[in-house]
Amino acid sequence: MQRLSAARLGDLLAGDLRAFGGPSTIEPLAGRIRAEQVSIVLRSTLLGMAANILNAATFVIAVWGSPDQTKAILWASVIIAAAGFVGLRARSSFQSVKPRSVSRRTTQNLVRNAFLFGTWWGALPVLFFGGATSAAQVVITCLSAGMIAGGAASFSTIPIAAVAYTLPIFVGSAVAIVWLDGAVNVPVAILMVSYAIT
Structure with missing residues (x-):
């Protein structure tokens, strides 16, 4: 029974939507579908990573001079470094020839990376919202809502991501x-619940 659960989780993380009533596809076709999905995500990744960098820098500017300045710089440094790395890799991947098929592992890695970025952005309000000025709270709220909306749009072809x-x-x-x-x-x-469910 545990193997079945692990297999289903692996399927879900690879973008298989059968758990939600989606169609069943054989592996060669599923690989081609994943290739299209990943290709669409890669097309917007460079711009998305630039937005991550700009948003992280905007947050640092919003809390500049506050007691949280150093912590904000450290938090933003992780986003900026990771977004720069992912953006450069996505740029080189997008410039190469689009593969005809993509493995389940590629999609699982994309889902993992999406989760890591989302977790770091999710830490932003937890770490800073309570001690922030009202102006910085507005910036944090806008960033959180914007990152939810932007992420949902960027990963729309891979719902689990x-x-x-x-x-x-x-x-x-x-x-x-x-x-x-x-x-x-x-x-x-x-507002936050309405953004999350739409």
Whole structure:
């Protein structure tokens, strides 16, 4: 029974949508479908990574001079380094000839990377929202909502990657909202839930 669960999880992480009522496909066809899906994601990756870098830098500017400045620089440095690395790799992958088929492992790696980026962005509100000024809180809120929307759009061809990216940001935002007291958090929570479910 445990092997079956591990196999189903592997299928799900490879983009197989049978668990959600999607069609069953044989492997040669599934490999070609994955190639198209990954190709579409790669086309927008360079621009997406540039947005990650710009957004991380914007956050540092928003908290510049605050007690969280050093922590913000460290947090942003990880995003900037990872986004630069992924962007350069995506650029070289996109310039090469598009493969006719992509392995399950390639899609699983893409899902893993989406989860890692989403987790780091999800840490942003948890680490900084409570101690931030109201102006910095607005920036954090905009960044979190924007990263949820941008990630969902970027990974739309691979739904499990979209979920792997957006769910940690939503959870991090929800944790930050719950930790704070105040009536303003109710509308913010409603907006965050509406962004996450659409």
